[in-house]
Amino acid sequence: MPFRWSARLALAATLALSCARLGSGPATPAAGAAAPAPKQALLLRGASVMTGAGPTLDSADVLVQEGRIAAVAASLSAPAGARVVDVHGRFVTPGIIDPHSHMGVYSVPNVVTNADGNEMTGPFKPEVRAEDSFWPQDPAIERALAGGVTTIHVLPGSANLIGGQGVTLRLVRALSAREMRFPDAPATMKMACGENPMRVYGGKGQPPQTRMAEVAMLRQELEGARAYKLDESKGHDFANEALASVLAGETLIENHCYRADEMLLRIDLFKEFGIAPRAFHHAVEAYKIRDRLHAAGVGAVVWADWWGFKMELLDAIPANAALLDEAGVTVALHSDSADDVQRLNQEAAKARAAGLRAGLEIPRERALRWITANPAWVLGIDRRVGTLEPGKDADLVVWSGDPLSVYARAQQVFIQGELVYLRGESRPPRSDFELGLPGTP
Amino acid sequence: MKTLLATIALVHATVHTGTGPALEDATVVIEGDHVEAVGANVTPPANATVIDGRGRQVTPGLFAVASRVGEVDAEAESSSVEGTLPESADPVRAALRVADTYNPASFTIPIARGGGITEALVTPSGGLVSGQAALVELGAQGGIRKPSAALVVSIPAPPSGEDSPSPAGGRSAAFLRLRQAFADTKLYRASHGSYLGNRLRPLSLSAADLEVLERALSRELLLLVEVDRAAEIRGVVSLARELELRIALVGAAEAWELAPELARAKIPVVIDPLRALPESFSSLHNRPDAARILQEAGVPLVIAELSSPHFAHRLRWAAGNAVAEGLSHDAAVAAVTRAPAELFGEPNTGVIRPGAVANLVLWNGDPLEVTSWAQRMWIRGAEVSLETRQDLLTRRYRHVP
Numbered sequence: 001m002p003f004r005w006s007a008r009l010a011l012a013a014t015l016a017l018s019c020a021r022l023g024s025g026p027a028t029p030a031a032g033a034a035a036p037a038p039k040q041a042l043l044l045r046g047a048s049v050m051t052g053a054g055p056t057l058d059s060a061d062v063l064v065q066e067g068r069i070a071a072v073a074a075s076l077s078a079p080a081g082a083r084v085v086d087v088h089g090r091f092v093t094p095g096i097i098d099p100h101s102h103m104g105v106y107s108v109p110n111v112v113t114n115a116d117g118n119e120m121t122g123p124f125k126p127e128v129r130a131e132d133s134f135w136p137q138d139p140a141i142e143r144a145l146a147g148g149v150t151t152i153h154v155l156p157g158s159a160n161l162i163g164g165q166g167v168t169l170r171l172v173r174a175l176s177a178r179e180m181r182f183p184d185a186p187a188t189m190k191m192a193c194g195e196n197p198m199r200v201y202g203g204k205g206q207p208p209q210t211r212m213a214e215v216a217m218l219r220q221e222l223e224g225a226r227a228y229k230l231d232e233s234k235g236h237d238f239a240n241e242a243l244a245s246v247l248a249g250e251t252l253i254e255n256h257c258y259r260a261d262e263m264l265l266r267i268d269l270f271k272e273f274g275i276a277p278r279a280f281h282h283a284v285e286a287y288k289i290r291d292r293l294h295a296a297g298v299g300a301v302v303w304a305d306w307w308g309f310k311m312e313l314l315d316a317i318p319a320n321a322a323l324l325d326e327a328g329v330t331v332a333l334h335s336d337s338a339d340d341v342q343r344l345n346q347e348a349a350k351a352r353a354a355g356l357r358a359g360l361e362i363p364r365e366r367a368l369r370w371i372t373a374n375p376a377w378v379l380g381i382d383r384r385v386g387t388l389e390p391g392k393d394a395d396l397v398v399w400s401g402d403p404l405s406v407y408a409r410a411q412q413v414f415i416q417g418e419l420v421y422l423r424g425e426s427r428p429p430r431s432d433f434e435l436g437l438p439g440t441p
Numbered sequence: 442m443k444t445l446l447a448t449i450a451l452v453h454a455t456v457h458t459g460t461g462p463a464l465e466d467a468t469v470v471i472e473g474d475h476v477e478a479v480g481a482n483v484t485p486p487a488n489a490t491v492i493d494g495r496g497r498q499v500t501p502g503l504f505a506v507a508s509r510v511g512e513v514d515a516e517a518e519s520s521s522v523e524g525t526l527p528e529s530a531d532p533v534r535a536a537l538r539v540a541d542t543y544n545p546a547s548f549t550i551p552i553a554r555g556g557g558i559t560e561a562l563v564t565p566s567g568g569l570v571s572g573q574a575a576l577v578e579l580g581a582q583g584g585i586r587k588p589s590a591a592l593v594v595s596i597p598a599p600p601s602g603e604d605s606p607s608p609a610g611g612r613s614a615a616f617l618r619l620r621q622a623f624a625d626t627k628l629y630r631a632s633h634g635s636y637l638g639n640r641l642r643p644l645s646l647s648a649a650d651l652e653v654l655e656r657a658l659s660r661e662l663l664l665l666v667e668v669d670r671a672a673e674i675r676g677v678v679s680l681a682r683e684l685e686l687r688i689a690l691v692g693a694a695e696a697w698e699l700a701p702e703l704a705r706a707k708i709p710v711v712i713d714p715l716r717a718l719p720e721s722f723s724s725l726h727n728r729p730d731a732a733r734i735l736q737e738a739g740v741p742l743v744i745a746e747l748s749s750p751h752f753a754h755r756l757r758w759a760a761g762n763a764v765a766e767g768l769s770h771d772a773a774v775a776a777v778t779r780a781p782a783e784l785f786g787e788p789n790t791g792v793i794r795p796g797a798v799a800n801l802v803l804w805n806g807d808p809l810e811v812t813s814w815a816q817r818m819w820i821r822g823a824e825v826s827l828e829t830r831q832d833l834l835t836r837r838y839r840h841v842p
Contacts, residue, residue, distance in 0.1 A: 011779070109721045139719050290500070291841045308548055308751040309516040317831040323838070338718055339748075346758065349811040357814050358835050406761035407813045434719070438698070439724050 030208075038344055041065045041082035042417055044398065047092040050365060052372040052387035062092055062392040066377050067416035072388050087398050093368060095150025095386050095395035099254075099301050099375040100334035102155055104169075104177065105130050107138035108338060110335060111365035118157035119164065121261055124221050126189060126242040128164035130154045134177035140338035145421045146399040147342035148410035152181060152211060153379050155281075158192035158256040159200040161218050165242065166190055166254060168234065168379050170291050170395075171209065180208070184381035188195050188278075191218075191417040192267060194312050215265055217362045220274050252278035252380055253271035254301075258312035260285040267296050279378045284316035292326035299330040299378050303340075304351040321370055322355025322362050332375035344371045364404055374439065446480045446822040449483030451803060453742065454494025459501045459779035459792040462771055469499055471799045474822040479793050488521040488709050492803070492817075493575025500774060500808050501791050502820065503757060504781035505715075506664065506711050507593075509750040510549040510561055511577065512539065516751065520616035525552070525567035533622050535657075536649035539563050540588030545577070545774055549750045551829040554579050557808060557815045558752025559800040559825075560586075562785055565591045566664065569615050570622065571595055571666030576663060576785050578800075579819035583739070590785050592657050594619070595667040597675065612673055616680070621645050623676030623684055626654040657686060664688045665711075669723035671695040678706060689784060692747060694724035700738035709741035709784050714763040715755065716747060733767035742782060743778040773809060 029076070042064040047059040049072055061076040062069065065423050066314035068124035078084050106118030116133040119125045150172050154177075156163035167177060177209045193214065202209035208217055218362060221384065225243030230236065244356030245251040255277040257263050271278050280286060284307070286293060286300040296390055302324070308314035324331040333348055335341035368388075376386025382395050394417040413421035429435060452727045456467040456479060466507040468483040469476060477486075485491055493609075514521035522682030523542040526534055543563055553561070559579055565572035576590035576662045593651045625644040629651045629677060636648075641688050644651065656662040678699075690696055691711040696703060696710045703710060717729035728734075736742045746756045762771040785807050790798045799822040804812030818825045 108718050109455045109725065113720070132805075143718060155620075253825075285833075288838050305754070306751070307552070309749060310515070311515050311518060314515060315834055317834050319831075319835045323835075327841070338720075339715060343715075343762070346811045350758075353812050353814060358839075360834075393773075404812065406758055406809060407598070426804055436723075437719070438728075 025173075032290050034369065038067070038304070039276045041079045042394070042414070043076060043078045043082045043084045043296075044087050044089035044092055045084060046086060047090045047398065049092045049388065050112065050368050050403070051368055052094045052365070052390050054365070056365060059088070062388060064414070064417040067394055067418070069388050069390050069392045069394050071390055089401075090411065091149070091390070091399040091403050093111060093345075093399065093403055094372040094386055095396050095397055095415065096331075096371045097151040097153075097184055097375040097381075097386060098144070098149055098155045098335050098341050098344060098371075099279070099332050099378045100336050101144075101152040101154050101341060102157065102336070102340070103140045103144065103152060103338055104134035104136065104138045105156065106338075107135045108140050114441060117155075118159040120159045122198055123161045123201055123217065124239065125160050125164045126157070126162045126246075126293050127238040127239050127409055129167065130156050130164060130190075131167040131177040131181070132173060135178060136168065136171070136174055136180065137431045137433050138338075139429070139431040140341070140422075143338070144341045145430075146400070146410060146423065148345060148403070148413060148419075149341055150259070150395040150397070150413060150415050151376075151379075151381070151385060152341070153188065153254070153375075155188075155190045155254065158190070158196040161192060161197050162221065162243075163190040163192060165201040165251075168381060170415055172420060181381075182381055183384075184242065187245060187251040188254045188379070189251050190275075191255045193262040194259060194309055196256070206379055212261065219269055219272070219441055228314060235302070246274055249275055254279060256281045256380070257352065258282050258284050258310075260288040264289060264292060267273055267292070267298065278380070279330075279332070281335070284313055284320065286315060286329070286331075287320045287323040288315075290324050290329050293324070294328045299332065299374070301332045301334045301378055303336070304333060304347040305352070311318070318351065318359065320352030321351040322358065322360045325355075325362065325370070327358055327364060329372055330374050330377050333370045334375070345399075345403040345408060346406055347371070349406075352404065367404065444628075448472050448486055448489040449819070449822075451499055451801075452485060452491055452493045452702045454803070456793060457498065457500045457681070457771070457778075458794060459773045460794060463498075469793060469801065469803065471819060471822050474797075475799050476793055476795060476797045476801075478795055486725045494803065496805070498806065498808055498813075499793070500557065500802050500804065501778040501793055501797075502802055502818065503557045503777045504791055505553060505561040505599075505753050505756055506745040506781045506784075506816065507564045507574075507667075507747055508553070508745070508753050509563065509566065510553045510558075510579075510753050511543045511545060511547045511563055511750075513750045514548045516749070519775040524563070524565045525571070530568065532569035532580040533646055533650060534568050534572050535592060535651075535653035536647065537565055538575070538588060539565050539573065539800045540575040541595065542578060543575050543585060545579075545582070545584075547760045547772070548830070549753065550579055551827075552751070552831070553753035554818060554825065555815060555829050556756055557804070557818070557829055558753060559802070559820050560787070560790060561753075561781070562590060564591075566593075567594070568707075569595060569597070569618055570650075574663075578820055579825075580838060581822065581825055586787070587785070589653075589662065590748045591663045591665045592635050593665050593667065595683045596673050602633065608787070612670075614677055621682065622650075622654060623658065625650055626651050626658055630658070631653055633655075641664040645658065658684065659683065659830050660687045662687075665691055667691045669694040669721070671698045671726065673723070674699055677788075678708065681708075682706075685781070690742075691745070694727040696740070697728065697734040698726060700735050703735070704739035704817075708742065709743060709780075710735055710745075711743040711745050713745055713747040713759055713780075714766065723734070728765035731763070732763035732773075736772050737769055741775045741780060742772065742783070743780045745781075757809050759813060761811070764809060771810065792829060
């Protein structure tokens with residue numbers, strides 16, 4: 001273990017970059033993700049309900065019908081045939097959404113052939129799709145579910161300036177990524193700034209060796225895509241078609257970037273093409289430019305307390321999320337880690353505490369949005385998930401206690417009204433890989 | 442030094458002593474560099490500076506085991522990393538001492554202190570016998586208390602994935618090389634005269650390495666063995682019995698499967714409850730409640746944060762998550778205070794009792810919670826600033842320029 005950090009931080013630290021799924025290429029059937037909505041209504045009775053859209057409701061009921069939230073209020077009456085679950089003393093929140101995951105493309109165990117998320121054969125790979133590497137049997141997925149996570153955005157790594165297409169997935173049991181795909185989620189494209197592309201290619205004597213080359217090359221690549229027109233005699237150029245979708249604003253740019261100066265450079269560069277990133281991911285210096293991010297309508301996807309393991313992380317501060325939120329930036333927390341994804345609720349509490357310590361008043365309900373409503377916006381799925389409002393999909397978690405506590409554990413997790421995780425239940429592991437092994441969650 | 446220290450009384454606080462249940466509405470008196478008194482019925486001395494602890498909690502300073510704080514600034518920059526050797530070096534480096542390069546001015550130290558850590562067992566990394574760990578105190582002076590507090594051995598998995606290739610060649614090679622190294626050490630010890638007279642067969646190690654291994658063979662030096670899989674844990678336990686070595690296990694993902702056996706052999710186990718994935722073929726049986734299982738079986742339990750020196754401040758949350766998985770709060774506090782201090786021969790730290798070293802932290806709530814933070818810290822009775830470079834950045838950018 002010469003670098004013990006590597007197992008847990010390697011993805012973000014050295015190579016994790018990502019991108020998105022595109023509308024280009026062979027027509028992809030529009031999404032069939034997720035389980036069919038169960039018919040039986042569900043009534044959760046008497047919990048403290050944090051809806052993600054307003055104040056906490058003490059002792060409220062949550063009614064789920066046809067896989068959707070039908071009502072959240074005190075003393076709802078149960079429809080005929082409804083399954084009624086007493087959750088007095090518990091907390092209910094929306095399902096957690098992790099906007100930056102490499103589960104399934106860097107699966108555990110961490111072996112050579114599970115390192116499946118960085119196509120490090122060239123700095124521009126817009127045509128590759130995380131969905132096509134994703135291994136639905138990754139044992140980490142069930143641990144994430146046990147942490148109350150219902151939706152993840154899986155990205156290629158950050159070795160490349162354009163790493164490929166991401167995919168938004170629900171953590172339903174399925175045999176392929178396509179069957180997990182979040183219905184109608186926008187395509188996303190992973191891009192990256194800074195140290196990782198420089199290390200990967202510069203280290204081999206290839207471009208980019210410098211940040212100035214990163215900018216110049218990206219500009220040229222986007223210009224090439226702008227000029228691209230399908231030539232029937234040559235057939236499709238899927239890389240350029242993927243980028244055309246980015247330039248058309250249909251594919252969301254999810255941009256790995258740490259430093260304030262580089263984020264500002266990217267905003268200016270994209271502006272030349274009439275586009276903007278949806279969000280900067282990692283964004284450890286976003287607090288320095290929060291007014292600019294707010295003005296540009298660009299989101300920030302950050303950690304609570306990662307810092308320091310690279311030069312570009314030395315100025316990370318734990319109050320980043322709180323400062324961004326105060327400035328009106330849409331801020332989400334991400335894990336970028338198969339470990340931290342199990343505790344994103346704790347990450348929200350930590351980031352809030354850091355804000356309080358720095359003198360920022362952050363209501364608890366606000367911090368909850370960092371792992372629910374805000375990542376839903378970052379992924380363009382906020383019309384369907386992220387809050388417990390009537391009409392939204394019933395992706396929700398019943399917690400043993402206050403979710404903003406180290407002691408809380410997800411007891412029940414629902415996706416579209418269907419129970420997908422029950423803590424303490426004796427059952428075989430979800431991953432085929434773990435069948436017969438002791439110690440599974 | 443002692444005369445410069447004030448007498449301090451923390452009053453009306455919840456006090457976690459590291460030795461049993463928390464005391465409510467209690468007082469701790471710090472006199473010079475030690476704890477003078479602790480309890481619910483203690484009256485502060487007349488000359489004491491009184492600090493109101495209402496709604497606050499006091500713990501012994503936390504002890505970070507198997508940490509690399511002070512060895513690293515920015516991990517990915519190799520020019521900022523010490524405590525290891527190039528992969529090409531001999532995997533047995535018993536003579537390597539972290540104490541020679543431990544840097545109390547490292548970027549990592551203030552962040553660790555912010556996590557309530559006052560002491561650390563700073564370990565080398567890489568190779569098979571990685572070298573000697575140093576026991577340090579994170580005070581303003583940044584003192585090394587014991588330059589050779591343990592000898593670190595790492596039973597590696599074979600090269601895999603994104604991990605760096607193992608210089609020791611994997612698990613089988615590790616055991617082979619360990620046996621050779623200790624066989625040579627025995628020969629060196631038994632035939633020292635012949636060795637000096639150059640009449641001994643060639644040995645696989647330098648005299649500097651052999652001298653250190655001899656201290657392990659004589660049970661003076663604790664062997665801290667990084668090992669995960671149950672199969673190799675059995676192998677390590679058996680080797681230790683054979684050679685009469687004093688050992689503790691680190692990482693130990695699958696130690697819970699051997700809990701009764703480890704309890705009988707009184708072998709301490711250092712685990713990280715935040716690490717519960719089947720992350721390699723050495724840890725397929727990892728589970729989040731391993732701390733509870735080990736504790737219930739009577740295994741001496743130490744909790745550590747093992748992933749990164751940049752995450753040292755997460756130690757208390759590692760303990761908190763163990764509580765969420767069934768460990769008692771008192772046991773979790775002890776596992777990051779008293780237990781590691783005892784393991785490394787510092788029975789007078791990691792506890793709050795009369796005469797104990799005054800390494801203390803004042804928290805604004807439950808020290809194991811994600812909602813609380815450290816407010817003040819004392820190391821040997823001297824208050825230490827908890828301000829970090831992160832705090833300075835936060836202040837500089839409190840208003841956008």
